[in-house]
Amino acid sequence: MGQVLTLAAATMAAAILSLATPAEAGRSDGFDLRAVGQMAKGAKTWLQSGLYPLDPAVTVDLGRGRETLCHRRQPYAVWHMLGLVEMQVEYALSREGCRDRGGEPLPMSVDTLQSIGRLPATLPAAPAFVPTERDKLIALGPWVAFGAILTLVSLRRGMRSRRRRIRREIMGLPDGPVFRLIDAMAHAAACDGDAAPEELEHILRVAREVTDLDYTADHISELVSRSERPRSVGAMRREFADGLTVAQGRLMLNAVLSVVAADGRMAGAEKRFVNRLTKALGFRRKEVRTALADMLSRRGDAAPA
Structure with a gap:
């Protein structure tokens, strides 16, 4: 008879700490799984509690002298990746009042x-599992971890929503295909951390053409400065692609390509941004290469380095 205890609080904390930032791990998306596994393995060792006396205490004599009947708790990992540990409980005999760790098994069945x-x-x-105070604290771990994760996700979404609302206010546009196109261009210009003057001028020109509004360079500079770093394909799909038709998506992709090619070079961060946006919009890389080649041929330029 046993009860599953989870060390989600410890392992989730380790996972959150192991989330790699771009500077630390080359824009790695995900967990350091080895670190989480090591944390779970260490938690299993920490839970090896040994023997516990019954309440009230029971002493027996089975021909080896007076011995104390104990609960022997033996944890074993169910799934190291989540730090799940099951406490297996059985009866054992101890000559040291359940103060030793191992004890001796019963020579016959309880019956x-x-x-x-x-x-x-x-x-x-069958011995009943009687949790210690430490066990009770550990049992709170999943709920604490779950609440912390929900809070973190809510805060991050709230911050992104607020930044997006500010960008819409800067441009004076509702959320729709036009704003998303301009916003995607601004993100493309900002993704390498250095928006070139040619990129800003190109975004300004396109923004004026598609909205017929008299934007200034300050509008575009402020919009680009409020852009967020490139995220996962799923996040970019929600941010830019959801609700667009195929034609609108192709127009957005061409607009982004025109931005990253505006200064005559394409940095690694810009390539990653284009690749993720391509997947988010549901296009193939071959279509990107074709669109970029057509764009450059019309301009009479060589492919950006």
Whole structure:
């Protein structure tokens, strides 16, 4: 008989700490799985609690002298990646009042020992798990971790929503295909951390053309400065692609390509941004290469380095 205890608080904390930032791990998206596994393995060792006396205490004599009947708790990992640990509980005998770690197994079943009068008749055939105070604290771990994760996700989404609202206010546009196109161009210019003057001028020109509004260079500079670093394909799909038609998506992709090619070079961060946006919009890389080649041929330029 056992009860599953989870060390989600510890392992989730390790996972959150192992989330790599771009500077630390080359824009790695995900967890350092080895670190999480090591944390779970260490948690398993920490839970090896040994013997616990019954309450009330029970002493027996099975021909080896007076011994104390104990609960022996032996944890074993169910899934190291999540730090799940099951506490297996069984009866054991101790000559040191359950102060040692191992103890000795019962020589016969509980029913047999009860039938010959060596164990109290009221003793349950299977030992019940009695959690310690530390176990109770550990049991709170999943709820604490779950609440912390929900809070973190809510805060991050709230911050992104606020930044997006500010960008819409800067441009004076509702959320729709036009704003998303201009916003995607601004993100493309900002993704390498250095928006070139040619890129800003190009975004300004396109923004004026598609909205017929008299934007200034300050509008575009402020919009680019409020852009966020490139995220996952799923996040970019929600941010830019959801609700667009195929034609609108192709127009957005061409607009982004025109930005990253505006200064005659394409940095690694810009390539990654284009690749993620391509996947988010549901296009193939071949279509990107074709669109970029057509764009450059019309301009009479060589492909950006």
